[in-house]
Amino acid sequence: MLLLRSSRGDVVLWRAADGARCGGLRLWGGPRTSLWSALGADGVLRVWVGDQVLGLDWRTLTAAC
Secondary structure: OEEEEOOOOEEEEEOOOOOOEEEEEEOOOOOOOOEEEEEOOOOEEEEEEOOEEEEEEHHHHOOOO
16 A cells, blocks of 8 residues: 655555555645654554645555455
8 A cells, every 4th residue: 555645635545466446535724734644553553744644544545446
């Protein structure tokens, strides 16, 4: 799996083996927005874009892959 994120708020998951897009979402962001993400041991992907922080269930997010 390859997780791509952008300061414009895009969070996209790609399957590395064949390049298929598995899922994604978009948050509000801008070109100079701070961003950070981390996958915790609890299976929650934490994403920070600008002033938004959210937690995503990694198993649910990757289910399409």
